Amino acid sequence: MLETVSNFIKAYPTYGLLLVAAIAVMVLMSILVMPLMRGYFRDSRQFGVTMLLSASTLFCLVLLLFRIYWTGSTGMAFLIWNLFLAWIPYWVALLLGRAGQRGKLTFVSLLILGVWLLFFPNAPYILTDLQYLLVPNHVPLWFSIIMLISFAWTGLLLGYMSLQEVQLFLQKRFRPAWTWLLTIGALVAASYGIFLGRYQRWNSWDIIAQPVDLLHDIMATMTSPRALGMTLTLSAFLILGYLTLSFLMQTQTGNRHLETEHK
DSSP: OHHHHHHHHHHOHHHHHHHHHHHHHHHHHHHHHGGGGGGGSSSHHHHHHHHHHHHHHHHHHHHHHHHHHHHSOOTTTHHHHHHHHHHHHHHHHHHHTTSSOTTOOOHHHHHHHHHHHHHTTHHHHGGGGGGGGGSOOSSOHHHHHHHHHHHHHHHHHHHHHHHHHHHHHHHTTSOHHHHHHHHHHHHHHHHHHHHHHHTSOOOTTHHHHSHHHHHHHHHHHTTSHHHHHHHHHHHHHHHHHHHHHHHHHHHHHHHHHHHHHHO
16 A cells, blocks of 8 residues: 555655645644643653654655655655654653553553554664665755754654653663663664664564564574674664763753752
8 A cells, every 4th residue: 555655656746745745734733733732741841852853853844845846756755654653652652651550560551562662663763764865866965964864863863752751661660770771672672673674674563464474584684794783783873872862861850950959
């Protein structure tokens, strides 16, 4: 179904332009309506982060609109789908705060965690779309760089913010050492998941659609040089990035507490 739509859009770029414009308008409308849903969010910070991520998504779509208009080609329209998949783990992670009792793991919360882990690699996966900078096109290189980095940055932030929500959930149920071990383990698993998606062409839902073939491919590729090299390199990058973000956020929180005490 998705491939059929993609082929249709490539054959008729004008419809692709209209589709991206319609999606951009929908995202803009969502941003405008979101303040009415403020009660859904845990606090003002979570609400603010969601608004900023939505604004970043809108910026990505506007850049893609300009590219389609500029070139008359919808060859990069797949970025919309990749960014949509990156939003899934974030929204799933937000559900964790509403799942189960405080301090307990319930069946529902475990199910949500499982779904989150399956879709989590889709967020940092967009980093690998930077390879399309090498594809010849009729737009300035600086524009292609900004557009692809905007998509990659938004996807990475969606992944990090969803992981932070999961970590906050786990902190209420496990000791700090175990929480960090599970957090880093999720980043390593996501790195290998990116390899499976980029080079083996597996999707998150294939664990249900084709579980036997997926497991066979995992066993066959897990120790391959490409899988090990990509997994270790991506893991180091993602872990360092997340640790930096966590440190900055803790520092900001500490400064806020100091300001409150001085007042």
